[in-house]
Amino acid sequence: MIHSQSITYRYPKKGDGFSFPDISLKNGEHLLVLGASGIGKTTLLHLIAGLLTPNTGSVFIEKTCLQTLKSKELDRFIGQNIGLVFQQNRAVTSLNVMENIKTRLFFSNVDYNHDEVSALLGQLNLEDCKDKKINELSVGQLQRLGIALAVVHRPKVILADEPTSSLDDKNCHSVLNLLLQQAEINNANLIVITHDHRIKPFFQKSIML
Ligand SMILES: Nc1ncnc2c1ncn2[C@@H]1O[C@H](COP(=O)(O)OP(=O)(O)OP(=O)(O)O)[C@@H](O)[C@H]1O
Numbered sequence: 282m283i284h285s286q287s288i289t290y291r292y293p294k295k296g297d298g299f300s301f302p303d304i305s306l307k308n309g310e311h312l313l314v315l316g317a318s319g320i321g322k323t324t325l326l327h328l329i330a331g332l333l334t335p336n337t338g339s340v341f342i343e344k345t346c347l348q349t350l351k352s353k354e355l356d357r358f359i360g361q362n363i364g365l366v367f368q369q370n371r372a373v374t375s376l377n378v379m380e381n382i383k384t385r386l387f388f389s390n391v392d393y394n395h396d397e398v399s400a401l402l403g404q405l406n407l408e409d410c411k412d413k414k415i416n417e418l419s420v421g422q423l424q425r426l427g428i429a430l431a432v433v434h435r436p437k438v439i440l441a442d443e444p445t446s447s448l449d450d451k452n453c454h455s456v457l458n459l460l461l462q463q464a465e466i467n468n469a470n471l472i473v474i475t476h477d478h479r480i481k482p483f484f485q486k487s488i489m490l
Pocket residue numbers: 292293295316317318319320321322323324325476
């Protein structure tokens with residue numbers, strides 16, 4: 282469950298700032314956030330993820346209001362409950378795939394479970410890659426690893442920033458299906474922000490900024 286209320290944000294020394302529409306998702310619901318370049322999509326994503334603090338308004342994940350948490354509590358809460366999928370690779374290049382997975386779990390304070398991680402790597406067709414270094418992965422494998430790193434700690438909310446804009450139609454569909462599949466397996470809310478209108482049919486709920 283995620284709920285945001287009356288969020289506004291202004292970057293220091295930058296114009297009027299943003300006033301965002303409220304978001305309300307029950308367990309298992311997903312949202313597409315569409316909008317032109319520069320309209321504030323990534324800013325909204327960072328506010329929902331707790332990476333930026335709104336000037337006014339609140340974000341609730343389950344019953345926790347992010348704005349009531351102290352800095353260390355917030356870091357812990359984000360690490361355990363939020364999964365972020367980035368457009369660019371964020372894996373540590375000096376580590377192999379499995380070491381990246383274990384590092385992600387360590388920072389989320391979640392124990393490594395061999396069977397669960399093997400199942401996840403299987404779902405993402407990465408089981409043959411676990412000992413590979415990041416620079417040995419194909420573009421598609423890197424993208425799927427990005428999803429694995431976002432969901433391996435079983436977050437309540439999966440947030441994806443432009444996950445498909447540089448992909449052809451086939452890979453766009455495949456990435457979307459994997460994200461939705463992982464959201465379902467984890468009973469998580471999935472929020473995708475994009476200017477890529479091809480993915481509209483995948484979502485029942487969408488807002489335009
Ligand atoms: N750290 C920052 N400091 C100051 N201004 C910023 C910062 N980050 C973003 N902005 C500005 O805020 C506005 C919204 O940026 P944001 O990245 O949220 O838009 P977006 O809709 O995600 O754009 P795009 O689709 O191009 O990624 C832009 O004008 C951008 O220049």
